[in-house]
Amino acid sequence: MSQIQNHVKNSSHILVLGMGGTIAGLASNPDSNPLQYEAGQVEISALLAQIQSAIPGEIGLVSEQLANINSCNMSEPLLTLLGRAVKDALDNSRVEGIVITHGTDTIEETGLFLQLVCGRFAQNLGKRVVLTGAMLPANASNADGLKNLLDAIHWAASPLDNSPGGIYAVMGGRVCMAMDLAKRHTTALNAPIQSSPSSPVGLINPSWLSGVKAAEIAWHEDLSIPDGDVWPWVEILTSHTGARSETINLWLESKVQGLVLAGTGMGSLHEQWLEPLSKASKQGVAIVRASRPGAGQVLPNIPEKDFAGCIAAGKFSAPKARIALQLALYAEKQAKSAGKSLTWQDFFARIAVLPEIG
Numbered sequence: 001m002s003q004i005q006n007h008v009k010n011s012s013h014i015l016v017l018g019m020g021g022t023i024a025g026l027a028s029n030p031d032s033n034p035l036q037y038e039a040g041q042v043e044i045s046a047l048l049a050q051i052q053s054a055i056p057g058e059i060g061l062v063s064e065q066l067a068n069i070n071s072c073n074m075s076e077p078l079l080t081l082l083g084r085a086v087k088d089a090l091d092n093s094r095v096e097g098i099v100i101t102h103g104t105d106t107i108e109e110t111g112l113f114l115q116l117v118c119g120r121f122a123q124n125l126g127k128r129v130v131l132t133g134a135m136l137p138a139n140a141s142n143a144d145g146l147k148n149l150l151d152a153i154h155w156a157a158s159p160l161d162n163s164p165g166g167i168y169a170v171m172g173g174r175v176c177m178a179m180d181l182a183k184r185h186t187t188a189l190n191a192p193i194q195s196s197p198s199s200p201v202g203l204i205n206p207s208w209l210s211g212v213k214a215a216e217i218a219w220h221e222d223l224s225i226p227d228g229d230v231w232p233w234v235e236i237l238t239s240h241t242g243a244r245s246e247t248i249n250l251w252l253e254s255k256v257q258g259l260v261l262a263g264t265g266m267g268s269l270h271e272q273w274l275e276p277l278s279k280a281s282k283q284g285v286a287i288v289r290a291s292r293p294g295a296g297q298v299l300p301n302i303p304e305k306d307f308a309g310c311i312a313a314g315k316f317s318a319p320k321a322r323i324a325l326q327l328a329l330y331a332e333k334q335a336k337s338a339g340k341s342l343t344w345q346d347f348f349a350r351i352a353v354l355p356e357i358g
């Protein structure tokens with residue numbers, strides 16, 4: 001850490017955590033082919049140096065490189081590292097807000113993870129944690145990363161008058177709650193930020209800010225962050241034309257603790273899967289039914305259709321349901337050791353806020 005950073009660290013500042021991604025990516029031929037690039041090449045301190053002159057003098061910045069990866073390689077130990085760094089920073093009275101640069105490919109999983117483990121804490125403290133990334137590498141002529149980083153820093157540092165502390169995401173001039181991130185386009189510049197009922201996506205300008213009040217949800221207690229090596233093993237399986245029972249039977253021979261099923265339509269599953277899944281559930285494998293379309297909700301099935309123990313993913317996509325299930329399984333284990341009889345289904349339902357069927 002430089003002397004300047006050391007000095008700033010002892011006064012009020014925004015902490016910028018670098019995780020890598022396209023925002024830190026470099027293309028070998030940026031002019032002819034900006035989409036052929038290596039993610040996670042540029043240090044966060046080098047990105048910040050490029051925007052320093054555009055940052056108002058009163059905003060002190062401290063950076064820390066936690067990783068520099070392509071987020072397709074994101075791992076549970078890195079989530080643990082990031083979650084703990086964010087919690088420590090929230091707890092530090094000198095840190096006014098936190099910005100995280102992250103690859104967009106798995107930013108939605110990290111966004112939900114942070115919401116579940118420190119969303120309440122951030123809200124109570126009135127501090128903003130802001131995820132951002134980019135769709136074009138840092139050396140592309142029309143690179144979007146520096147503008148996104150600047151916007152994210154402004155959002156983390158701006159007064160809370162109109163919207164609360166919490167876990168946000170900023171990209172392409174827009175902001176949303178990080179738990180509502182959903183990358184649904186391979187190349188569009190605002191790919192990870194889509195409209196969502198629980199946090200209306202808005203442009204970063206004062207007239208929009210009041211809209212975020214809707215996001216001031218009464219968030220429940222934060223869940224614990226598992227140590228890097230004790231995350232429950234949960235896989236995602238996709239139902240499709242010609243799905244085979246063998247797929248499920250193979251998993252039954254493993255030590256997998258949970259399965260998230262990306263079902264068709266509203267979460268329907270191929271009939272070939274039903275018997276082995278029911279067996280899996282009886283063996284103690286936690287099962288969550290999500291869906292392939294990537295938008296909309298999965299409602300609980302009528303009881304005679306859903307096998308016992310299976311729970312619907314509600315508004316969560318399969319990747320987000322997987323993070324939620326991992327944390328719910330870990331919470332169940334912790335509750336058990338504290339002598340409480342709460343199950344992973346109790347925790348999952350609390351997280352996913354499942355709608356009731358009347």
Ligand code: SIN
Pocket residue numbers: 020021022023039069070071072102103104105106133134135
């Ligand atoms: C990544 O997720 O690290 C690469 C893709 C991106 O950041 O858009």
